[in-house]
Amino acid sequence: MVFSSLVFIYLFLPISLIFYFISKNRTYRNSILIILSLAFYAWGEPVWVSIMLFSGIIDYFHGLIAEKYRGKWQSKAALVSSITINLLILISFKYMGFIIENIEYITKVSIPYDGFNLPIGISFYTFQTISYVVDVYRGEVEAQKSPFKLLLFVSLFHQLVAGPIVRYKDIAQEIDNRIITQDTFSQGVNRFLIGLGKKVVIANNVGGISELFLKTELTELSILGAWLGILLFALQIYFDFSGYSDMAIGLGKMFGFNYRENFDYPYIAKSAKEFWRRWHMSLGTFFRDYVYIPLGGNRKNKTLNLLIVWFLTGLWHGASWNFIAWGIYYFVFILLENIILSKVFNKIPAVFSHIYLVIVVIIGWVFFYFTDLFYGLGYLGIMFGQGGNPLIDTFFEINLINNLYIILVAIIGCTPVLKTLEKYIREALSQQTKLYTSYYQIVRPIINFTILAVATVLLIETTYNPFLYFRF
Amino acid sequence: MNKFNLNIILFILPITLLGFLNIIVPKTQTVSEIENRSLKSMPELTLNSIASGDYFRDFESYFADHFLMRENLVSLGMGIRELKGVKTKDEVSIVTYDGANIFESQMSLEEEIEVAILDEVKIEGLDDSFDNEKTETYMTNETETVNEPSVQQETPVEEVKPIEKEALSEKEPSSENQENIEKKVGSVLIVNNKIMEIFTSSEAGAKAYAGVINDFSDKVDSNIKIYSMLVPTQIEFTAREKYKDLSSSQKDAIKLVNDKFNDRIEPVDVYSALKDNSDQYLYFRSDHHWTALGAYYAYTSFARHTGEEPVPLDKYEVDKVENYLGSLYSITLDKNVKKSPDTIYLYKPFTEHEYHIYYEGPLKMNVLDMSHATKERKYRIFMSGDRPWGRIRTEIKNGKKIAIIKDSYGNAFVPFLIPHYEEIYIIDPRQFKQNIVTFVEEKEIDEVMFLNYVMVTGGAGFADTIRVMMNN
Numbered sequence: 001m002v003f004s005s006l007v008f009i010y011l012f013l014p015i016s017l018i019f020y021f022i023s024k025n026r027t028y029r030n031s032i033l034i035i036l037s038l039a040f041y042a043w044g045e046p047v048w049v050s051i052m053l054f055s056g057i058i059d060y061f062h063g064l065i066a067e068k069y070r071g072k073w074q075s076k077a078a079l080v081s082s083i084t085i086n087l088l089i090l091i092s093f094k095y096m097g098f099i100i101e102n103i104e105y106i107t108k109v110s111i112p113y114d115g116f117n118l119p120i121g122i123s124f125y126t127f128q129t130i131s132y133v134v135d136v137y138r139g140e141v142e143a144q145k146s147p148f149k150l151l152l153f154v155s156l157f158h159q160l161v162a163g164p165i166v167r168y169k170d171i172a173q174e175i176d177n178r179i180i181t182q183d184t185f186s187q188g189v190n191r192f193l194i195g196l197g198k199k200v201v202i203a204n205n206v207g208g209i210s211e212l213f214l215k216t217e218l219t220e221l222s223i224l225g226a227w228l229g230i231l232l233f234a235l236q237i238y239f240d241f242s243g244y245s246d247m248a249i250g251l252g253k254m255f256g257f258n259y260r261e262n263f264d265y266p267y268i269a270k271s272a273k274e275f276w277r278r279w280h281m282s283l284g285t286f287f288r289d290y291v292y293i294p295l296g297g298n299r300k301n302k303t304l305n306l307l308i309v310w311f312l313t314g315l316w317h318g319a320s321w322n323f324i325a326w327g328i329y330y331f332v333f334i335l336l337e338n339i340i341l342s343k344v345f346n347k348i349p350a351v352f353s354h355i356y357l358v359i360v361v362i363i364g365w366v367f368f369y370f371t372d373l374f375y376g377l378g379y380l381g382i383m384f385g386q387g388g389n390p391l392i393d394t395f396f397e398i399n400l401i402n403n404l405y406i407i408l409v410a411i412i413g414c415t416p417v418l419k420t421l422e423k424y425i426r427e428a429l430s431q432q433t434k435l436y437t438s439y440y441q442i443v444r445p446i447i448n449f450t451i452l453a454v455a456t457v458l459l460i461e462t463t464y465n466p467f468l469y470f471r472f
Numbered sequence: 473m474n475k476f477n478l479n480i481i482l483f484i485l486p487i488t489l490l491g492f493l494n495i496i497v498p499k500t501q502t503v504s505e506i507e508n509r510s511l512k513s514m515p516e517l518t519l520n521s522i523a524s525g526d527y528f529r530d531f532e533s534y535f536a537d538h539f540l541m542r543e544n545l546v547s548l549g550m551g552i553r554e555l556k557g558v559k560t561k562d563e564v565s566i567v568t569y570d571g572a573n574i575f576e577s578q579m580s581l582e583e584e585i586e587v588a589i590l591d592e593v594k595i596e597g598l599d600d601s602f603d604n605e606k607t608e609t610y611m612t613n614e615t616e617t618v619n620e621p622s623v624q625q626e627t628p629v630e631e632v633k634p635i636e637k638e639a640l641s642e643k644e645p646s647s648e649n650q651e652n653i654e655k656k657v658g659s660v661l662i663v664n665n666k667i668m669e670i671f672t673s674s675e676a677g678a679k680a681y682a683g684v685i686n687d688f689s690d691k692v693d694s695n696i697k698i699y700s701m702l703v704p705t706q707i708e709f710t711a712r713e714k715y716k717d718l719s720s721s722q723k724d725a726i727k728l729v730n731d732k733f734n735d736r737i738e739p740v741d742v743y744s745a746l747k748d749n750s751d752q753y754l755y756f757r758s759d760h761h762w763t764a765l766g767a768y769y770a771y772t773s774f775a776r777h778t779g780e781e782p783v784p785l786d787k788y789e790v791d792k793v794e795n796y797l798g799s800l801y802s803i804t805l806d807k808n809v810k811k812s813p814d815t816i817y818l819y820k821p822f823t824e825h826e827y828h829i830y831y832e833g834p835l836k837m838n839v840l841d842m843s844h845a846t847k848e849r850k851y852r853i854f855m856s857g858d859r860p861w862g863r864i865r866t867e868i869k870n871g872k873k874i875a876i877i878k879d880s881y882g883n884a885f886v887p888f889l890i891p892h893y894e895e896i897y898i899i900d901p902r903q904f905k906q907n908i909v910t911f912v913e914e915k916e917i918d919e920v921m922f923l924n925y926v927m928v929t930g931g932a933g934f935a936d937t938i939r940v941m942m943n944n
Contacts, residue, residue: 461549
């Protein structure tokens with residue numbers, strides 16, 4: 001199930017809230033959360049729920065051992081065992097097909113392999129349980145003595161499917177002690193609806209337009225069409241992913257959990273390095289804390305460490321060479337920035353470094369979008385005028401005009417303009433208590449309700465699926 | 473909650489209330505006429521469907537398909553979506569859609585019987601003696617087993633219980649068929665109140681189409697004449713001047729195919745006749761088909777090609793059916809088009825004939841089947857829609873037999889051939905289950921025409937269905 005579905009908003013969520021708030025008893029609430037989370041997960045993956053349970057249970061024991069024998073070899077063994085098992089799970093389900101494909105390619109021997117559908121959220125929960133055991137091993141957090149409470153952490157439906165990657169130590173307190181007030185719940189509602197709007201109103205629409213261009217035959221594409229297509233994909237993936245994180249954070253707040261932010265206006269960054277401090281922050285910090293620094297960080301083999309981290313970052317996004325290429329692509333730019341570019345950027349106006357970043361990121365998405373690496377390179381070729389495609393064509397013009405407003409809204413929405421505007425309003429109103437309260441008690445709720453209504457209508461509209469039979 | 477918080481109430485109340493109502497309000501609608509599909513029914517709860525996850529996926533579609541006031545909300549959603557940009561002076565826009573399918577779903581057996589019975593009611597037009605005589609002669613030389621509850625037995629209408637008939641008519645089209653069908657993305661151009669399919673020519677598609685007809689010619693008796701009639705669509709004549717680079721030249725695309733034919737295949741040029749008369753009502757504005765008038769001009773080209781004298785149009789009695797909103801309207805739900813629906817003009821055959829379609833055994837039909845005049849898909853008036861195969865026998869005893877291997881464009885065309893042939897076979901490669909070569913030889917057919925609209929050469933899909941008929 002995804003948050004941006006009618007069944008979630010109009011069935012799962014109200015039922016969850018009713019059962020959750022029916023009693024204030026902490027044990028009851030934790031139990032009901034586990035049940036809801038398992039039901040949420042089982043909705044799409046009834047069988048694979050067992051893998052998540054398995055991962056949770058073994059790491060419960062790993063955590064206990066790592067703590068009990070802290071400083072001794074047993075503790076280290078638990079750590080190694082946890083990492084090995086979790087990575088094995090991840091490899092068997094996510095990367096086995098890819099590995100076999102490459103072995104077949106090199107050895108020219110065909111290996112019979114049926115493969116699995118990727119269990120939902122596996123990339124997230126395996127990382128979460130690894131971080132738990134590592135943090136216990138390092139003594140940064142106490143091991144959880146109750147297997148149920150650990151299971152609650154692993155299965156919590158808010159962040160299970162698409163992150164953020166929540167660390168146990170960040171919410172350890174909240175498992176036992178959550179404070180929910182009207183204000184925090186209301187903030188959760190605000191946040192959830194912002195996320196829903198980002199996903200349904202912007203990402204879905206912009207994504208539809210981007211496909212018009214990204215799925216056009218390369219020979220039929222105009223140069224500006226190629227640029228617009230990938231620009232729209234950049235917008236789509238940002239609104240999709242950050243919208244999903246917003247919904248997760250909002251839901252967390254409604255249920256009393258505070259998750260860390262996952263996005264911070266990445267497209268306003270001025271370097272690739274800064275971009276990654278603003279984009280999917282929970283993944284970046286995971287690799288920093290659990291790979292880069294343990295490898296020696298900036299102190300020794302810095303370049304090699306960077307290469308490893310970016311190789312893994314790419315690979316994490318999908319079992320395909322294009323994702324690895326995408327990771328390495330960022331490695332190259334970050335390396336260049338470290339060596340020379342950042343010095344240059346310090347001397348020239350900021351607008352240049354911003355333009356640099358936007359172009360780097362947009363081109364990066366070409367590698368990300370096309371799982372066929374060579375096709376992606378062909379697309380890049382078109383963008384830079386190879387193949388002599390026309391600069392502009394009617395298809396581009398009509399689509400640009402037909403979708404002008406949503407594209408502008410999406411571009412503005414990537415920047416903190418609205419946030420700044422709201423801040424001004426708040427400050428301006430703060431002198432006048434009456435207006436201030438009416439803004440919060442009336443205007444904002446109405447805005448929220450509008451988002452909910454529009455998103456609902458658009459979700460229903462996408463089910464309009466006329467059955468046609470005349471195309472080939 | 474101790475004080476009134478509008479933000480929370482405006483969120484919780486709608487989702488709970490709507491969720492609750494969606495569960496308790498009985499679901500009476502099973503078919504969405506405008507979408508031409510059956511709505512998802514409540515999935516069956518079995519261990520298997522739960523384990524595979526199908527139950528939950530189906531439930532989700534079921535929940536969305538039966539959302540309260542769904543059809544109104546869909547229109548509202550379309551309205552909201554129009555805010556995403558600007559339309560130019562001519563109200564030009566491009567709409568893309570998924571779910572363009574190869575096959576029109578077949579009717580169930582029960583529906584066939586129903587259609588046959590409905591048909592009985594309206595056969596009065598035909599002379600009885602002619603009817604019976606005909607029936608007898610070809611019942612004896614028919615090779616297929618006639619195990620249909622026979623139309624020839626003159627089933628009295630009274631025998632059909634009205635309730636049953638209602639239940640049967642709800643089943644069209646069956647949802648099983650819908651799901652096993654290849655889906656493609658297509659796009660249409662809307663200019664003012666005209667919706668037109670955008671055409672992309674394809675070398676591979678042209679090669680496949682010409683190739684399969686060449687192969688057919690190698691397999692059948694060398695005395696059989698083979699014609700190819702590729703019909704251009706409306707966008708070629710109305711929008712190509714202004715939006716030249718949007719849709720490929722269909723003139724070139726037809727030539728591309730014709731150049732690949734071997735010497736035996738005679739291309740019939742209908743392009744010129746349609747172009748010369750393109751100021752007339754040759755194509756529907758809300759549907760992807762041509763009108764009977766368009767088909768008439770193609771017929772005159774064909775008659776001249778074979779050296780026959782075309783029947784003048786004023787020899788036909790004209791009937792008309794108004795308020796037709798066709799397939800392209802149901803994709804776009806375009807407001808301008810809705811305001812000016814199409815009219816279907818029908819040219820009533822004056823030659824005595826009778827028409828049977830064949831699934832298992834013969835079912836008597838009308839060449840102009842007025843039972844569809846009151847339904848949504850009114851183009852099915854022509855030949856009662858796409859059927860695996862059908863045969864018209866006429867009073868013209870000239871011994872000439874032609875087979876038309878066609879897509880739905882053929883349906884408006886075939887009635888004009890009635891004054892020229894003793895037998896006309898109509899074959900739809902998408903549904904025909906026999907070997908076409910054997911069929912043509914067994915029926916002693918001496919002319920074969922491949923009549924399709926040019927869109928089928930945009931890919932290899934349709935050519936593949938013809939190839940399948942040769943290998944059955």
